[in-house]
Amino acid sequence: xxxxxxLTLLGTPQFMFxxxxxxxxxxxxxxxxxxxxxxxxxxxxxxxxxxxLWADTxxxxxxxxxxxLSNLRKLGVVLAATSTDTVALDPKHCWVDVIExxxxxxxxxxxxxxxxxxxNFYQEEFLAGFDISLSYEFIGSHTTIPSGRPENAKKA
Numbered sequence: 001x002x003x004x005x006x007l008t009l010l011g012t013p014q015f016m017f018x019x020x021x022x023x024x025x026x027x028x029x030x031x032x033x034x035x036x037x038x039x040x041x042x043x044x045x046x047x048x049x050x051x052x053l054w055a056d057t058x059x060x061x062x063x064x065x066x067x068x069l070s071n072l073r074k075l076g077v078v079l080a081a082t083s084t085d086t087v088a089l090d091p092k093h094c095w096v097d098v099i100e101x102x103x104x105x106x107x108x109x110x111x112x113x114x115x116x117x118x119x120n121f122y123q124e125e126f127l128a129g130f131d132i133s134l135s136y137e138f139i140g141s142h143t144t145i146p147s148g149r150p151e152n153a154k155k156a
Contacts, residue, residue, distance in 0.1 A: 005077060007038050007096045012129045017076055026071040028131055029053045033068050034077060035127070037089040038096045043080070046087055098126065 005022070008014040013035065015022035025031050033053055037044070046065060053068075054061035069087065073079070078093035 004093055004095045007035065007094065007098075009035060009039065009096065009098050009127055010101060010125070013127055022075055024071070024075055026068065029064075030068045030071050031130075033065075034072060034089070035130075037087070038094055039098055041089075041091060041099065043082075043086045043088040046085055049087065 003018065006014075006016040008016075013031065015025075015031075015034070025034075033049065036049070036052070047062075050061040050065035054064045057064060069079070078090040080088040080090040082088060
């Protein structure tokens with residue numbers, strides 16, 4: 001896990017690489033882009049992501065999106081093979097507590113150790129204290145992001 005980007009999203013978002021905090025995000029929108037790519041774990045159309053986060057700046061949303069990707073690369077974020085139309089985070093280079101939490105819940109099947117692991121991941125609500133009021137589209141999509149839902153914590 002030490003050579004992976006580590007995202008702790010259950011609670012106040014924390015970004016670590018090799019045991020050190022990742023700093024240098026150009027904006028909260030860049031953080032939001034990283035979170036969205038990490039939690040969804042799939043390839044997205046660049047245009048859709050630009051619209052999601054920069055709908056409030058329609059003229060420059062594509063430019064802003066490209067700057068955000070550049071910022072992520074400079075921070076050491078490894079993107080999967082992308083095309084001119086799509087982008088994804090490389091899951092081999094990223095560890096996300098929400099993903100691990102959901103794996104524990106999904107595979108616990110009464111296994112007390114898996115349940116304990118899940119409870120240990122669940123510190124606070126998903127993205128506690130993170131300002132997601134970046135755009136109306138992001139707020140709407142936030143409800144579709146897999147997260148450490150309280151009902152899953154109760155299962156553990």
